[in-house]
Amino acid sequence: MEDAITIYVEQENGERVPVEAPTDMGLSVMEILKASEYDIPAICGGMAICATCHVEVLESGELPEPSDDEAFMLESLPHATENSRLSCQLRIGPALEGLVVRLKPEA
Structure with a gap:
């Protein structure tokens, strides 16, 4: 796919499944x-108010800093890590x- 990147989702067994994502949408x-x-x-549809899209970033390039809303939600999660983000x-x-x-x- 042109104008796309590949991200990976690590499974419980350590397998990394590639997912292709368009960059132009x-x-x-x-x-x-x-x-x-x-x-x-x-649940909130991407408004950063429910944290049900919580992921742990295992590898990345330069990510933007979390917004104040995202940081607040992550701080409220008992299982968040320093690499947690809201997808x-x-x-x-x-x-x-x-x-x-x-x-x-x-x-």
Whole structure:
């Protein structure tokens, strides 16, 4: 696919599944994961107010800093790590080429 990047979703067994994502549609990582049939509830629809799209970033290039809203939501999660992000707040673009994430549980 032209104008696309590949991100990877690490499974529980360590396998990394590639997911192709178009860079020209303004989509978020959450939207790509949902379209790829990953179990991402995304109850708030990408507003950074529910944290049901929580992922742990295992490998990445330069990610943008979390917004205040995202940082607040991440601070409220008991299982968040320093590499936690809300996938709804990560916009697909060339800088995310090779991003590796692991889906995090809701509770």
